[in-house]
Amino acid sequence: MKYVLPLTHPLLSTENVSITLSGLKILDDVSIGVPQGTVTGLIGPNGAGKTTVFNIMSGFLTPDEGNVRFDGKKLKHIKTHHLTKMGISRTLQGVGLFESLTALENVMLGGSARVKSGIVADSLGMPWADSEQNKLRSQAMETLAEFGIADIADRYPGELPYPVQKRVAIARSLISDPKVLLLDEPAGGISASDMAELGRMIKSWTPKRTVLLVEHHMELVMEVCDLIWVLDAGKVIASGSPEEVRTNPAVLAAYLGEEVSH
Ligand SMILES: Nc1ncnc2c1ncn2[C@@H]1O[C@H](COP(=O)(O)OP(=O)(O)OP(=O)(O)O)[C@@H](O)[C@H]1O
Ligand SMILES: [Mg+2]
Structure with missing residues (x-):
């Protein structure tokens, strides 16, 4: 699936989203987009804010500033039980x-x-x-x-x-x-062969479905994603194709000292 940055009409996006929780700024002016029919990755070190982005996109949390837009419409006060009807589905980190x-x-x-x-x-x-x-x-x-x-x-x-x-x-x-699937670490705790199978499965859902994938397993992310956003300490530090992200010095610096695949 082709995409060009900046995105013109992403199916799902955050626009300048910021949120403070317990006095800590967890997301700071985060604008990411998921083009229709793609597998888009959202990566970053532990605690970067990836699950918080999912929580905001699916109405579990309301941002202090900024919007979530789906299919061109601003989502205000999303009720989580309306998500399925709207065509958004998510998995929880862990199993849930x-x-x-x-x-x-x-x-x-x-x-x-x-x-x-x-x-x-x-x-x-x-x-x-x-x-x-x-x-x-x-x-x-x-x-x-x-x-x-x-x-x-x-x-x-x-x-x-x-x-x-x-x-x-x-x-x-x-x-x-669903039109959009938000997958929060689907490969956590599974074997290499199960992961390869999962990668094939995710790819097979597109372009009919659109996927936003949070994952620490870089080999899976690099293999299945068309576009990747990188968060670090609540800010977007990079975006682009797997190749662009893989070689981006800011991304490499953010992951220094992190075990990338766990
Ligand atoms: N309700 C909350 N109150 C205070 N801090 C929170 C809350 N929820 C999350 N945080 C903090 O926000 C930061 C981002 O958390 P988040 O779970 O979004 O990170 P993540 O990128 O998903 O990390 P991981 O890769 O470990 O799953 C962390 O420092 C976390 O401790
Ligand atoms: Mg998380």
């Missing part, structure tokens, strides 16, 4: 699955904004022989099958190995058929 729901129910939850009755009602044993719900259930099964884990549909997260839990979490974010 509900321990008391099965893998299948967790995946269904990702699509439940579309159905009237809630998955939580189901887990409480409330009656809801709803055809939409059955459709959601079979979609969730299909999604698990796509990820090669249909066999663990009825298992609880705590019973599953970490890499399988990560797959369930990504399946949950995909079932809502």
Whole structure:
């Protein structure tokens, strides 16, 4: 996917976003954009502010200054439960699955904004022989099958190995058929072969879907990203193609003393 900086019409962007939390300026005038149909990377050392950008893009936090724009429109006071309807889906750093729901129910939850009755009602044993719900259930099964884990549909997260839990979490974010996926360290704690598979999978979602990827594994970032933004201590210090970013002295300096791949 081609992009040219500065971006003209990114699908998702932050415009001059700043935020102070507990008296600390965590993001300082951050403007990043995600062009439609690309895998765009957001990288930077630990504590740079990457997850905070995701939290602002998905309405968990409101910036003190600046805007988030999606599909040309300013997003004001985004309600997190409206995100799915708007076409934005995110995974949480770590796994973020509900321990008391099965893998299948967790995946269904990702699509439940579309159905009237809630998955939580189901887990409480409330009656809801709803055809939409059955459709959601079979979609969730299909999604698990796509990820090669249909066999663990009825298992609880705590019973599953970490890499399988990560797959369930990504399946949950995909079932809502989002326009944009925000992936926060999807490769954390998974093996090299699982990572190669994940890279292929992410690439295969584009250009239909657009991805913003936060990741510390540089080999994955460099392989799958069309465009990369680099944050350090709450500021954008570089942007460009993987090759431009890889050789940028400011980026190399920011990572000095950091273990890049962990
Ligand atoms: N609610 C909060 N109150 C105070 N400080 C916070 C809060 N949330 C995050 N921070 C701080 O903001 C900074 C950026 O955090 P953030 O989680 O966005 O970094 P990150 O780039 O995602 O790091 P990592 O690579 O370790 O996940 C860190 O110094 C963190 O301690
Ligand atoms: Mg983070």
